Amino acid sequence: MDEKLLQLIIQVQTSPPIGDERQQAIVTLSDYLLRSSNLFRHQRHQLLCGVYLDIYQALQLELKQEIVQSLDGGKCTQLNVTVWIKEVRSRTFSKVLNEACLQQLALVVAQYRPQTSQWQLGFQVLINAIILSDKLLHKAHIYDDIYEDAKNELWIWLYRHINTYNPCKGRFIPWLNFRFDMILRNYQMRKSDPLIQKFNAKIIRRKYQLTNFIQSINQREMIFWLRLNAKSLIADLVTFKIIALFIFIFFIAQLIRQKSLYINSFLFEIAQQSLPTIPKLSPAGEELENIPQPESEPILSEQLREYLQTSPNQLLQKYIRGHPEVTFQVIALNRLDGKSWKEISETFKIGIPALSNFFQRNLEKIAPEIKKYIQA
Template identity: 60%
Template sequence: MDEQQLVIQIQKSPPQSEEHQKAIFTLADKILCSCGLFRLSHNKSLYGVYLDIHQALQQQLYRDIAQNIDEYQLKNITVAVWINEVRSRTLKKVINEAYLQQLALELQKYYPPTEEWQYSFQILTNAILLSDKLLHKVNIYHDVYEEAKNELWIWLYQNINTYNPSKGKFTAWLNFRFDMILRDSQTTKNDPFIQKLNGKIIRTKYQLTNIIKSITQEDLILCLNLQIKQVLHYILSVQILSILTVKYLLSQLIIKKPLVADSLLFEIAKQSLPNATKLANIDDEIENIPQPELEQPLSEQLREYLENDPNNLLQKHIRAHPEATFQVIALKRLEGISWKELSETFNIQIPALSNFFQRHLQKIAPEIKRYIQE
């Protein structure tokens, strides 16, 4: 029974009947399966936090379906659209900060590339996306955002074991890094040199597309029927035949699988430009150049100073709040924790927190600068 039939059955059956309850449970399971959160589970039994999330999603879906079964008619939308809305708001409501943090800590129990680690990593990344708690920024190109997400997953793969829950929330830690990646990606996208190079590649790709589309099956047949009398003519004919064959096959690919053809032609255009390979892999080229040891990033140097407090200057605290030291506040701000969250954590008004932080920062700024320079 599909979703449309289940919705009709729920609407028609008495609310307290077994048929009504069973149809709701069945629809909830179908919606939960379609979200793909536990897509690697197959027949594997869920346990721990995975089972907790699965059950919480089931219960929330059951309540949402029972309470809003007539919503699609009131909104004048299709059942499919309504189901997507139900799925989306349930995932956002259930997969909260606490669950994401538990998933991150569960992943830290395993080591790559074991099956358990891959399973946990897949669930964590799926949950992050479905929770809609990943940082969103206006004026970011869609392709830039998607590429930045891929870079974030690579970074998370390599650095998940560095997350420390005692220093802040998981989403704050993750989004702090994602924000840095987005800034770098946007800067690269807006670089005049990169824009000029991309413009040349795109123009070349369109030129190739127009040439390929002009090749017909008749041209290929004509070439096959050429009378070959001399070796030179034979070699030339084979070359022409090869070129025409490739062009014809590409023209068919454009018709049957335009997205695949578009991607392939873009790569051909990129490689056709002078030094395109070196430009396309500029990061790899830079990494292969012998160079002195890279300096530690400024943010990491600052974190090192704040954590170590080499001159014991960071332990000053807000009056009557010994736990709210400058060191603790500064580290949390570095991790992307907002003033509002800090205010709730320490039960201190935002102005008091901010003023204390700014005053003490002015006093120790020269010492921080000296430490980093040395």
């Protein structure tokens, strides 16, 4: 337990119930709790402004109310202080970091050019806010390791696509959770494949070997050695590369100690690339146009259309509940004709999410048959 934090809590508890002294103690405690949270971790020594200041003030106000209610209700004395802080923070973040707030943060990131300092700062705040808000999709019967791996992949996807988010097409959290749902399905599919399981086990072992190797290096000794030998070694190209490698390892070790958001994914990727072959599954929700075909085949769209129109496969006649006229076959042919989801939605008076989810679910089932037909 942080001694300063404990002192602040005691100060609030021992202050007179009415008066400026207690109010100031509550403000100081709430400010300390917010400043020490992950949300503003990268801005502890910076002045908050704009959206970040608005969110901070809203969090501070809500947190003060939570602190007062908890202390007056005696919850802090009944619970372990660490547990109490966690509960107070959790309730506060869940209330303030709602969908509208997260969308606002996403739009702030999207207004900057990717990779700029403002963009990176905003992106980190956005990720932390999403995690703290507890608005990310949760699914029953998902193993923790699968969920965490899928979440890491989601952050990488968001890192690459945040600037493509268009608020006119939908809210941010449903947009994000739709992608997360696809990633989770893909991970579940991989988990059930014996070959993938075998390779994943190798990757995980390799990743832990890398982590242990990096952590086992005595950084102080390495820095001391580099300082002593830097001048004499730089002239040699080979040893210069060794120095560069040492610096890289030192940097990775620092990230591991800081528990950086991206380090697990980075080490996982290194481990994956170090293996000779990695089997790849087609991502869940792959569009019809992306189904593999031999290069010698003439026109994929003609083959797809022929299959959709002539195949006796019963899956083609699956329809959306309450809309027997809207079958998988009908949707697929519309997509093949180049119609957008919006156009199809307007034609059949069905929401885009319902159409897309139905299409993606059934496409996963029928894609192998289409592939066989095309490659026959």
